[in-house]
Amino acid sequence: MQLNAAIDEFILYIQIEKNYSSHTIASYEYDLNQFFAFLRDHDCSMELAFVTKIQVRRFIQHLLGTHKQKPRSMNRKISCLKSFTKYCIQEKYLMHDFMSGIETPKSDYKLPVYMTLNDIKQLFRSLEHDHSRFSRRNEAMFKLLATTGMRRSELVSLTWEQLDFSNHTIRIYGKGKKERLLPLHSNLIPILKVYRDLLEGYQTYRTEPVFRNKDGKTLDPRGLHLIFKSALRKADLPPSRFSLHHLRHTFATLMLQENKENVDLRTLQELLGHESITSTEVYTHVEFEQKKKAIDSFNIL
Known part of the structure; x- marks a missing residue:
């Protein structure tokens, strides 16, 4: 079987049978096509059965060396290739696993970047005092992200039927189309309603997107990213320091830091929609911050 045909079958499989998100599908397709292009450019056989571990x-050496690929991105590509070979063996397209024994490069561990409580309050004040054309939309978007820990992909795909103002809840469709039901902060409800009341009637129909771009179309993740950078500049916060994903880190960090008596890691895992508790445990760096404060305030020296 030709490698490109097997890739097409695999992409169809994760799209139809596994019901992966469009973002995940696009990432897998990109990674596999990159591997395919590498083999083609190096005059390797395009037969799936002839792909080797060497x-x-x-391919890994090429990406880490020539393209200066970061270990985290490389690990994603390796994981993709392992899923691909597992599928090919399952479907009997492949008799040997050419990914067997391939290990992921060691990653440099870094603590998540997050905004402090003062940073986020500074951003909120700026949003509240902004009276430009899309100010109420921006306030609703970024306060929703900061108080729910939603991913940006989850926000741009949000429709009005996912918001329940009567019960103060939001239904989020996360990775792999998995659903999680979260409570909405009571102070966020009037902000969302003010924003909704500024829209045309048809724009608030239950299947319509909650947030739109300047042309009235659904926001895309890149557009949301640019709006966030602009909001940071207006709030006198460095746009080079923070990204949209840092709002998610901020939500998780401040949730543990400021509300530790009501939140444990399991609760935070459910709020963030993490499949594994391991992904949530990265936020235990908060414990170190609290220990540092305790040491610094110890008047012994």
Whole structure:
């Protein structure tokens, strides 16, 4: 079987049978096509059965060396290739696993970047005092992200039927189309209603997107990113320091830092929609921050 045909079958499988998100599908397709292009450009066989472990290792070396690929991105590509070979063996397209024994590069561990409580309050004050054309939309968007820990992909795909103002809840469709029901902060309800009342009637129909761009179309993640950078500048916060994903880190960090008596890691895992508690445990760096405060305030020296 030709490698490109197997890739097409695999992408169809994760799209139809596994019901992966469009973002995940696009990432897998990009990674596999990149591997395919590497083999083609190096005059390797395009037959799936002739792909070897040595070629995979050279592909990894090529990306880490020539393209200066970061270990975290490389790990994603390796994980993608492992899922691909597992599928091919399952479907009997492949008799040997050319990914067997391939290990992921060691990643440099970094603590998540997040905004302090003062930073987020500064951003909120700026949003509240802004009276430009899309100010109420922006206030609703970024306060929703900061108080729910939603991913930006979850926000741009949000429709009005996912918001229940009567019960103060929001239904979020996360990775793999998995649903989670979260409570909405009581102070956020009037902000969302003010924003909704500024829209045309048809724009608030239950299947319509909650947030739109300047042309009235659904926001895309890149557009949301640019709006956030602009909001940071208006709030006198460095746009080079923070990204949209840092709002998610901020939500998780401040939730543990400021509300520790009501939140444990399991609760935070449910709020963030993490499949594994391991992903949530990165936020235990908050414990270190609290220990540092305790040491610094210890008047012994």
